[in-house]
Amino acid sequence: MKKLILISTVLFLTQINFVNGQCIADAGPDVIICGDWYGMDSVQLGGNPTAIGGTPPYTYIWETTWQVGTWIYTASDFLDDTTSANPTVISSGENLIFKLTVIDSKSNICTDSVNVRFSIFGTHLGTCNYVIQHGDSVFLSNFHNVLGGISPVNYLWRQTMV
Incomplete structure (x- = not known):
């Protein structure tokens, strides 16, 4: 009889543990959000x-x-x-770490985090007109010509047809 009670107790506790298992939160993968002068990508977290x-x-x-x-x-x-499971990022900032806390109906708490990087890239070469000859060196000022991006930044130069 003691064996039956012991086995029944173990099975009962196993069933409770299986039905009400540990809460697991998933904030989603780390993400880079790209933007420019006109807006940014629409990204949902979670x-x-x-x-x-x-x-x-x-x-x-x-x-x-x-x-x-x-x-x-x-x-x-x-x-x-x-308070949404999958909120949408609506504004940019620096590199941010969002912490997600999930609370189930039995007040069990689980957490996760996601790293969100913003790459806002812009240029304004419209007011800078230069003739660059083959072999010339060029300095692109970070304050005047090229803004943002995530280092290292590569540039592709194309020959214009005159």
């Missing part, structure tokens, strides 16, 4: 699914902070919904 295990329904909390001088920006400045 996995597919963003949470598994635990006991649904889930509560999602996305967090980040970025400080520029005395200004402090939070996740709501960069995401369309900080």
Whole structure:
């Protein structure tokens, strides 16, 4: 009889553990978002699914902070919904790490994070007209000609037809 009770208890606890397994959060893969003068790529964060295990329904909390001088920006400045499983990035900043916290209906907590890099690239060569001869050296000022990008940056020169 003791063996039967012991086996029943082990099976019961195994079943509880299987049904209400550990919560696992997936903030998605690290991403680089490209942009220019006209906007940026539309990117959603989070996995597919963003949470598994635990006991649904889930509560999602996305967090980040970025400080520029005395200004402090939070996740709501960069995401369309900080409580969504898969929020869309709506604004750019520096390299940001978004922390995802998932809470299941039994108050189990799991976390993950995703690194988001922004590459805003722009040029304004319209006001800089130069004739460059074959073999000449050229200096592109980071403040006047080329802005942004993620190093190293490569340039491709094409010969114009006159």
